[in-house]
Amino acid sequence: AWSASLGQLVRAGAIAELAGGLLLWTLLEYVFHRFLFHIVPSSAWLRERQQHLLHHQTPEEPAYYVVPLWISLPVAVAVWALLRAAVGSWSRAALMTAGVILGYLAYEVVHYGVHAGGGGGRLVRFWRRHHFYHHYADDRRCYGFTTPLWDYVFGTGPAPDPARRSRAAAESTR
Secondary structure: OOOHHHHHHHHHHHHHHHHHHHHHHHHHHHHHHHHHHOOOOOOOOHHHOOOHHHHHHHHOHHOOOOOOOOHHHHHHHHHHHHEEEHOOOHHHHHHHHHHHHHHHHHHHHHHHHHOOOOOHHHHHHHHHHHHHHHHHHHHOOOOOOOOHHHHHOOOOOOOOOOOHHHHHHHHOOO
């Protein structure tokens, strides 16, 4: 009986570490997007190659929908190394890194679909509206793509619509 409960604890811990990695992905995505991807390099050569700036200049270009492996693979290794140092366990760091990678892969698939696809259910329409706000209305807002959680935590969600606010105020006085 004790070994069965120990096995359940181990599985629960593994699931928690994987879920922690997924949550960490959403924060990494937000931080990278907000603080790194919008830096305009001083070098013209670097500007021409800065993947995210190219994506903003031509958001309809499929070549810029996904992050190239030569960028994402070293980042994944760095994430694992930092997690290994932080948690002190190879296996825990591997599980958390797996969660980060799962989040990243989901991001790439959905990001591609939002730009390339026309349909989708309610969630895809939400993602498209949130992401296209960043592309077409204000690139200083809506940095989170996988989830808008960090945009709301850090106050970078879509700007309040003054027309909607005045309609709500008018309706509340009736």
